[in-house]
Amino acid sequence: MSAAGIPGPGPLSTGEIISLCDSHLLKNVGRIPLALVRGKGLKVWDAEGKEYLDFIAGIATCAFGHAPDFMAETLERQARTLVHVSNLFYNEPMARLAELLTRQSGLDRAFFCNSGAEANEAALKMARKYGSERSGGKRFRIVSAKNSFHGRTMGAISITGQQSLHDGFHPLLPGVSFVPFGDLEELDRAVDDSVCCVFLEPIQGEGGVEPAPDGYLPKAAEIARSRGALLVLDEVQTGLGRTGADFAFRHFGVTPDIMTLGKALGSGYPVAATLSTEEAGQALGPGSHSTTVGGAPLAMAVALELTSRLLDKDFLTRVAETGRYFLGRLNSLAASLPGAVQEARGLGLMLGLKLKVPAGPVVQKLLARGFIANATAGTVLRFVPPLVVTPAEIDLLCAALAESLAEERPAE
Ligand SMILES: Cc1ncc(COP(=O)(O)O)c(C=O)c1O
Structure with a gap:
């Protein structure tokens, strides 16, 4: 970045992207300090090349994951x-x-x-x-x-x-x-x-x-x-x-x-x-x-x-099956961490984990482990991944979630 704050040629670093945005964008949203530059399927990469598995999918939007060829x-x-x-x-x-x-x-x-x-x-x-x-x-x-x-x-x-x-x-x-x-x-x-x-x-x-x-x-x-x-x-x-x-x-x-x-x-x-x-x-x-x-x-x-x-029937069937699998995993997690989790709920691949602690810090811990999730309504972790998410990817998230939640203590 030049002294005048004008970026030079070549890709920008996370810090440069954030600084440019913060200087010129309306401050109408609070953003996670992550600059994503590339994606494929469930994976996204930041400007430094760190990989994340995305369980938000642009807020329930990227149904087929990132950058599908079709x-x-x-x-x-x-x-x-x-x-x-x-x-x-x-x-x-x-x-x-x-x-x-x-x-x-x-x-x-x-x-x-x-x-x-x-x-x-x-x-x-x-x-x-x-x-x-x-x-x-x-x-x-x-x-x-x-x-x-x-x-x-x-x-x-x-x-x-x-x-x-x-x-x-x-x-x-x-x-x-x-x-x-x-x-x-x-x-x-x-x-x-x-x-x-x-x-x-x-x-x-x-x-x-x-x-x-x-x-x-x-x-x-x-x-x-x-x-x-x-x-x-x-x-x-x-x-x-x-x-x-x-x-x-x-x-x-x-x-x-x-x-x-x-x-x-x-x-x-x-x-x-x-x-x-x-x-x-x-x-x-x-x-x-x-x-x-x-x-x-x-x-x-x-x-x-x-x-x-x-709308393909087989595709919808797979989404429903994957959703049941994901909900099952979240239910097991809720049962094993009763101090931190109240319940798992939702349908298909629109799932929430209602916590007994604020969800924001858990989102941060997941991020540090390479997983993108979302906090909503204060204490709910929302999972709305691409509809092409696999059971193996869900297992990876649930392992990171178990570690992150085990660190949380309910308020006295
Ligand atoms: C249920 C519902 N309705 C409407 C909207 C608004 O959609 P948009 O952000 O595309 O205007 C959203 C966005 O999150 C939503 O979840």
């Missing part, structure tokens, strides 16, 4: 053919992806955009307009869950049930109320004929890997629909194989009226989707909603390739 090939082929045309026109990859996602999900209509928060924004607008058209503007309220997470736009934080993400951003979207996740009586009380939708995650991810209790989602759908409201499921994190099913709603015996997808859909390429029934989708007619780059052939081609692979 993504590079698809992106190159499409980039040399047609990158972007805007929604003034039709394009073939978008047509094929919409057909595939609607056929698989049983929903009827698809809208494509660039991030999970934007997919939720479209869902919110759809539900609001649907409600408005049926009530002369009176049906506009949204019921969401405490501890939920739906993204970082103003609309998305407004329906996110975490006070800390609201602080300083008021006034938020009006008409949103929060109920305890899994509590049907509270939901029943909160939904009246002023509500346009109930907006839920099937498994709360950021909220600590909390699956909806048995029977909750079908009953939530019944409550919503009986009062003229829609059930929106945010499957940005749970959708497309993460739980060992095509969509997490399969585990819970319910089909949503609107569902949002992101993360695995592009596996690191920015693309997301809002799917809906015909009836709900009609609310967003011509001119009501759009985005310039959403549905661009480049994004659609890579998402189509990824989705075709993610």
